[in-house]
Amino acid sequence: MFSVLACLIAGVVVGHFARDSRAVRHTGRLISFAIMLLLFFLGVSVGQNETILANLSTIGAKGVLISLASTMGSVLASWWVYRRFFRELPA
Amino acid sequence: MKGALVVIGCFVAGVLLAAFDLWPQGFEADSLTLWALFALLFCVGVSVGSDDTLRRTLARMRPRILLVPLSTIVGTLLGSFLVSFAISDVSPTESMAVGAGFGYYSLSSIFITQYKGAELGTIALVSNVFREIFALLMAPLLFAWFGRLAPIAAGGATTMDTTLPVISRVCGRDWVFVAMLHGFAVDLSVPFLVTFLCAW
Structure with a gap:
């Protein structure tokens, strides 16, 4: 850090x-x-990483699902914050 | 689009080389990654330092900046909570703990492996690696669809280092300090949130 x-x-x-x-x-x-x-x-x-390669199909699917949900959750939250608090700033 | 394909190609080439043992065994990719990262950060610093408009922008929007990491954390926890009901064998708090890695895959997967075992730890690793790749590749689209903060929110804890260059390119240099402060704040929250959610 x-x-x-x-x-x-x-x-x-x-x-x-x-x-x-x-x-x-x-x-x-x-x-x-x-x-x-x-x-x-x-x-x-x-x-x-052998562990990731071997179980990529099942473990990977769960990981990707959680990843997409959390990422889109924060993207939507930031969209609201941007429109509510930041929009009037110059591009 | 061409740029994104080149980037995906680099990643896939790395996976294939290593998976088929074409990458020298003793060769530590981790230390090389670290040096590439340092070089990258220095370059980003140079592009920030040589830009004059930055100081004015920063002075204008300081108090609101803290809303950015806050919305990232709240949105991530909400999203990972909701999706847990669609996944078998993963409880809501486990799913939230995975989400609370915010792309910081090394730290969060080690933490989660320790608290919850190797399977959830691997899920955390895949999930947070994917978040970083997603944030890197989708930054231009997220910017176009969901506004200037979206690439920063998607980057999570990585907006201080790995996704910072992409953000500076997509959102503009004025937003590099927002992204850094965001990455710093979200980064710090990872060990606390992951520990709390695993113990819950």
């Missing part, structure tokens, strides 16, 4: 002082690349 915050804060400080540099404009592409890399590694750790 602290290393996570340290990385972010270091990035903010560097970005703030380097905001006029041309290299800063390429961060978007770097971010996309890192996302792909992270998802690949996420796939590797799923593929390496």
Whole structure:
């Protein structure tokens, strides 16, 4: 948790002082690349886990159901909060 | 759409490589993931730090920000409570405990395995991994259908790290601090809520 915050804060400080540099404009592409890399590694750790692979059909279905219900529950709650409290803010 | 397919392709490639033992055994993906994550966070920090409009936006909406993690927590608990009646062998509180991982799969599945056994622990792992993947892949659609906060709400505890880059791209950099505060607050709630719901 602290290393996570340290990385972010270091990035903010560097970005703030380097905001006029041309290299800063390429961060978007770097971010996309890192996302792909992270998802690949996420796939590797799923593929390496025998327990998940063996019981993926039954256990997985339950997990996905709970996941969808909880995610959509919070999405709908946030939709209400957004319309009620945030809508007048500029896009 | 092309971007989403590339992302799914990366994930599936990882699963297949590891499942068919084509990925070197001794090679620890976890530590690589950590370094990729650090690099990612640094890049997100750079894009935030080089943006000037951020400070003004933050000053304008500070008190309301706390409503975002609150609605995520309440919505998740309600959704996982309701769906438990459609699933055999999973009680409402067990389902809510799984939901209360908010995508923080490593911590919540360890907690739940300890309190409730390996099966529910595995359900928690799949469920929360799925939440993170869902939040990553669906962010643009959720944004279009349910507004600017929806990708943040879906990300749950992961909006401080793994889903933060996607959120900054979809919702805009102005919302990165909302997402970070949201991730931080939801993150902190995970051990408390999971423990409470398992003991109930």
